[in-house]
Amino acid sequence: MTRPALELRGIVKTYGATRAVDDVDLDVVAGEIHALCGENGAGKSTLAQIAAGKLAATSGEIARAGTIGLVRQHFELAGRLRVWENVVLGREPQRGARLDARAARARVSDLATRTGLHVDPDALVESLPIGLAQRVEILRELDSGPSVLVLDEPTAVLAPSEAEALFATLRALSRAGTAILVITHKLSDVLAHADRVTVLRVGRVTLRADAARTTTETIARAMVGGDLPMLPARAAVTVRKRLVARAIGTIDGRLRDATFAIGAGEIVGVAGVDGNGQSELVDVLAGMRAHTGALALDGDELAPGDPRTRIACGIRTIAGDRQRDGLVMAWSVTENAALGDQSRTEMRRGPLVDRAARERRARAIVAEFDVRTPSIATPVAALSGGNQQKIVVGRALGFAPRVIVAYAPTRGIDIGAAALVHARLIEARNDGVGIVLVSFDLDELFTLADRLVVLCGGTIVHACAREDFDRPRIGAFMAGLSS
Amino acid sequence: MSAIGRGRARTNIIAAVALVAIASIAMLVAGTSPIVGFAALARGSVGGTHQVAETLVQTTALLFPALAVAFAFRAGFFNIGAEGQLVIGGLAAGVVGTIVPGPGPIAIVAMLAAGALGGAGWGTIAGGLRARFGGSEVVATLMLNVIAALLANWAVVGPLRAIGAESGETPSLALDRTLPVIVEGTRLTIAFPIALALAAALWFFLARTVAGFALRAAGDAPFAAARAGIDLPRMAVFAFAISGAIAGLGGATIVAGVLHRFNVALSPGYGFIAIAVALVGDLDPPYIVLAAVGFGILQSGSLAMQSLAHVPKDAVTLVEGLAIVALAARRTIARLTA
Numbered sequence: 001m002t003r004p005a006l007e008l009r010g011i012v013k014t015y016g017a018t019r020a021v022d023d024v025d026l027d028v029v030a031g032e033i034h035a036l037c038g039e040n041g042a043g044k045s046t047l048a049q050i051a052a053g054k055l056a057a058t059s060g061e062i063a064r065a066g067t068i069g070l071v072r073q074h075f076e077l078a079g080r081l082r083v084w085e086n087v088v089l090g091r092e093p094q095r096g097a098r099l100d101a102r103a104a105r106a107r108v109s110d111l112a113t114r115t116g117l118h119v120d121p122d123a124l125v126e127s128l129p130i131g132l133a134q135r136v137e138i139l140r141e142l143d144s145g146p147s148v149l150v151l152d153e154p155t156a157v158l159a160p161s162e163a164e165a166l167f168a169t170l171r172a173l174s175r176a177g178t179a180i181l182v183i184t185h186k187l188s189d190v191l192a193h194a195d196r197v198t199v200l201r202v203g204r205v206t207l208r209a210d211a212a213r214t215t216t217e218t219i220a221r222a223m224v225g226g227d228l229p230m231l232p233a234r235a236a237v238t239v240r241k242r243l244v245a246r247a248i249g250t251i252d253g254r255l256r257d258a259t260f261a262i263g264a265g266e267i268v269g270v271a272g273v274d275g276n277g278q279s280e281l282v283d284v285l286a287g288m289r290a291h292t293g294a295l296a297l298d299g300d301e302l303a304p305g306d307p308r309t310r311i312a313c314g315i316r317t318i319a320g321d322r323q324r325d326g327l328v329m330a331w332s333v334t335e336n337a338a339l340g341d342q343s344r345t346e347m348r349r350g351p352l353v354d355r356a357a358r359e360r361r362a363r364a365i366v367a368e369f370d371v372r373t374p375s376i377a378t379p380v381a382a383l384s385g386g387n388q389q390k391i392v393v394g395r396a397l398g399f400a401p402r403v404i405v406a407y408a409p410t411r412g413i414d415i416g417a418a419a420l421v422h423a424r425l426i427e428a429r430n431d432g433v434g435i436v437l438v439s440f441d442l443d444e445l446f447t448l449a450d451r452l453v454v455l456c457g458g459t460i461v462h463a464c465a466r467e468d469f470d471r472p473r474i475g476a477f478m479a480g481l482s483s
Numbered sequence: 484m485s486a487i488g489r490g491r492a493r494t495n496i497i498a499a500v501a502l503v504a505i506a507s508i509a510m511l512v513a514g515t516s517p518i519v520g521f522a523a524l525a526r527g528s529v530g531g532t533h534q535v536a537e538t539l540v541q542t543t544a545l546l547f548p549a550l551a552v553a554f555a556f557r558a559g560f561f562n563i564g565a566e567g568q569l570v571i572g573g574l575a576a577g578v579v580g581t582i583v584p585g586p587g588p589i590a591i592v593a594m595l596a597a598g599a600l601g602g603a604g605w606g607t608i609a610g611g612l613r614a615r616f617g618g619s620e621v622v623a624t625l626m627l628n629v630i631a632a633l634l635a636n637w638a639v640v641g642p643l644r645a646i647g648a649e650s651g652e653t654p655s656l657a658l659d660r661t662l663p664v665i666v667e668g669t670r671l672t673i674a675f676p677i678a679l680a681l682a683a684a685l686w687f688f689l690a691r692t693v694a695g696f697a698l699r700a701a702g703d704a705p706f707a708a709a710r711a712g713i714d715l716p717r718m719a720v721f722a723f724a725i726s727g728a729i730a731g732l733g734g735a736t737i738v739a740g741v742l743h744r745f746n747v748a749l750s751p752g753y754g755f756i757a758i759a760v761a762l763v764g765d766l767d768p769p770y771i772v773l774a775a776v777g778f779g780i781l782q783s784g785s786l787a788m789q790s791l792a793h794v795p796k797d798a799v800t801l802v803e804g805l806a807i808v809a810l811a812a813r814r815t816i817a818r819l820t821a
C-alpha cells in the first residue's frame with residue numbers, strides 16, 4: 001500500500017477541561033472511502049476540521065499529500081451570492097482580468113449534472129432550503145478537485161436517491177485517486193459504500209474495521225458503548241381530527257392545493273425530495289408565511305396567523321436549520337431553552353423573566369434528552385450539532401403542545417440521540433399530540449409515521465396508511481415518476 | 484449584529500495598552516513628549532474638582548447617546564442617528580422650557596419629557612421606515628441627522644422668533660428652570676445621576692425582562708427570533724423609539740443643564756462619538772459607563788493637551804479614531820493571545 005494521503009498521529013484537541021479529540025490516529029489512503037462514525041459530541045467534526053487545517057490541534061501530527069477539501073456540517077456559504085458564484089468563489093475562471101461568468105456557470109451546471117447534485121445555478125443561496133444548500137456546499141468542494149476530500153455529514157439532509165447519487169460520485173472520485181473521509185450517522189451507508197470505518201467515542205477510537213467484515217450492530221455498540229434505547233410501543237389511539245388543512249398553498253406556488261388532516265395522536269409523515277414544498281408547508285403551519293386555503297385546529301378556524309399566535313395555540317415547530325432558525329448560537333442553553341416560550345406565564349413573573357423557571361426548564365431538557373453539555377450556562381455554539389438539536393426538539397415538546405411540525409428532526413444526530421428523539425415523538429403521539437414529520441429519510445418515516453403523504457412539485461401526489469407503506473412505490477412518487 | 488461580541492477583559496486591556504502606545508507615537512510625531520502630553524491630559528481632566536466635574540459633564544453628554552446607540556444595536560440596528568435625535572430632543576426641550584407656564588420643577592420635567600418624546604419621534608421615523616420598507620437604517624438615520632440639523636436651524640431663525648429666538652438660539656431659561664447643580668460652582672447637574680440610573684435601568688431591561696429578552700433575540704438571531712414569535716418589524720419601531728428617546732433626553736439635559744437654552748451648535752458630534760463609546764463599552768450598559776468616562780476624560784483633557792502641551796486637537800481626534808480601530812482589532816488580539 002502507498003503512503004496515506006492523509007495521516008493523523010496522536011491528535012489531541014482540548015477545550016478547557018473537555019478533551020474533544022483524545023489521541024487519535026487515522027489514515028486515509030488514496031482510492032478509499034473511509035467512514036468516520038460516532039455519537040454526537042464524539043469529536044468527529046473537530047477531527048475533520050483539524051485534518052483539513054481549519055482548526056489547530058492542541059497536539060499531534062498531520063501529514064497530507066496534496067490539497068484537501070472540507071464539506072462542513074454547518075455550511076459556510078455566502079447567502080447573498082448565487083449558487084454558481086458560491087461554487088467557484090476563489091477559483092473563478094477569468095477572461096483577462098475579468099470574471100468569466102458564462103464559463104463559470106457552465107462549469108457549475110456541468111458539475112451538477114455529472115454528480116447528480118441538481119441545483120439551479122442562478123438561485124440565491126439564502127433562498128434555498130437546507131437540502132439544496134447542502135448540495136451547493138458539496139459542489140463547491142468537488143469543484144476544487146482536492147486530493148483528499150473530507151465530508152462532514154453530507155447526506156444528513158439529502159433524500160435517499162440523492163445520497164445514493166452522492167456515494168456513486170464519491171466512488172468515482174475515489175477510483176480516480178481521491179482519498180475520501182466521510183462522516184455519517186447512517187450505518188447502512190457505511191456498510192454499503194465505505195471501505196473502512198473508524199468509530200470515535202468521547203474523543204477516542206473505539207473501533208477500526210473493514211466495512212465488508214463488520215455489522216451495523218458492532219458499529220453501533222462501539223459508538224454508544226452499549227445497547228441502543230428501545231422505541232416505546234405505539235399505543236392505539238382513537239384518532240380525533242386535530243389539524244385540518246384545506247387546499248393550502250403559498251402565493252409563489254411552491255406549495256399548491258395541499259389538503260390533509262392530522263389526528264390527535266397521529267404522526268403524518270411528509271416524504272419527498274427536498275425543495276418540493278416541504279419548507280413552505282412547514283412555514284405555513286408555523287405562521288411564517290401567508291397562505292391560501294384554510295386551516296382548522298380542533299375544529300376552530302385558524303386565522304392567517306403569525307408565529308406568536310401559532311405558538312400560543314400549541315403549534316410548535318422544529319426548524320430545519322437549527323443554527324439559523326432554531327437557536328441563538330451565542331446564548332446559553334438556559335436562554336435558548338426559553339426561546340419561543342418567553343411570553344408563557346410559566347416562564348415569567350409579570351414583565352420579568354423567571355430565571356428559576358428557566359433554569360428548571362433547561363435542566364429538564366438536558367436531563368430528558370441527555371444533552372451533553374458542561375453546564376446549562378454554556379453557549380450552545382460550544383455544543384455538538386446533535387446536542388444542539390436535542391435542545392430544539394426538547395423545547396418544542398415542552399408545555400403540552402397540540403401539534404408538532406418537525407422538519408428533519410434527526411438531521412445530523414447520532415443513532416443513540418435519534419432513537420431518543422424518535423422515542424419522545426412516539427410518546428408525544430401516544431399522548432395525543434398531532435405530529436407532522438417532514439423527513440428525507442424513508443427509514444425514519446417508516447419507523448414513525450402512521451400515514452404518509454408524498455410531496456412532489458409542491459403538491460401532494462400520494463397518500464397512504466402505515467399498512468400500505470411500499471418503498472419502491474413511494475420512491476417513484478417522490479421522483480415524480482408516478483402520478 | 485451578534486458578531487459584535489461582548490469581549491473579555493483581558494483583550495480590552497491589551498487594546499487599551501496598544502491605544503496608549505499608538506497615541507504616544509502620534510504625540511512624538513507631533514513633536515510633543517508623550518509624558519508631557521498625558522500629564523496635561525490628566526491635569527485637564529482629573530486635576531481638581533472643577534476638572535473632574537467638567538469631565539463628568541462630558542461623560543454625561545456622551546452617555547445618553549451611547550446608551551441610545553447600544554440599545555438599538557442590541558436589537559440588531561445600527562442607529563447612526565443619535566446625533567439628530569439628540570438635536571431634536573434639545574430643540575423640543577428648549578421650546579417647551581421657554582413657553583410652558585408654571586413653576587420651575589414642573590417646567591424641568593416637561594422639558595425632559597419633551598426631549599425624550601422629540602427624540603423618540605425622530606427615532607420612530609427611522610424605525611418605521613425600516614419596519615415598513617426594510618431599507619437600511621444606516622442611510623435613513625444618516626439622512627435624518629442632516630434633516631434634524633436643517634430643521635433646527637430653520638426653526639430658530641423662523642417660527643421660533645415668535646418666542647424670542649435670535650442668532651441661532653432660543654432665549655435663556657429662567658434659573659429655576661435649569662437642572663439643579665450637584666457640585667457647587669461647576670456645571671455638573673443631576674443629569675449625571677440620571678444617566679447612571681438610566682444605564683442601570685437599561686441593563687436591567689436587557690438582562691431581566693421578557694421584552695429585553697425578545698429584543699436581544701431579535702438582534703442576535705433574527706431568523707430564530709421570528710420563529711419564536713417575536714415580531715421583528717414591531718421590534719424595529721420599538722427599539723428606534725426608545726433609542727431616540729434616550730438620545731433626545733440627552734439633548735434635553737444639555738439644554739436644561741449646560742447651555743440653559745437651545746443652541747444650534749449644542750452638540751460637537753456627541754451622537755457620533757457615542758457610537759465609539761457604545762462599541763468600546765461592548766454594548767453592555769455597565770461597561771458603556773466606563774467607556775463614557777474614558778471618552779469624557781479625552782474630551783475635557785484635550786483642551787489642556789492643546790493649551791499646556793501643544794498637542795494639536797487633531798491628535799485627540801486621532802486617539803478617538805484609534806480607539807475604534809483598537810476595538811475592531813480586539814478579536815484578532817483575542818485570537819493571537821488565545
Ligand SMILES: Nc1ncnc2c1ncn2[C@@H]1O[C@H](COP(=O)(O)OP(=O)(O)OP(=O)(O)O)[C@@H](O)[C@H]1O
Binds near residue numbers: 042044047386
Ligand atoms: N468551540 C468549542 N468550544 C468548546 N467546546 C467545543 C467546541 N467545539 C466543540 N466542542 C466540544 O467538543 C466535543 C466534540 O464536538 P464535535 O462537534 O467535534 O462533535 P461531533 O462528533 O461532530 O458531533 P455531532 O455528531 O453532534 O456533529 C463536544 O463535546 C463539544 O461540546
Ligand SMILES: [Mg+2]
Binds near residue numbers: 044046073384
Ligand atoms: Mg459534527
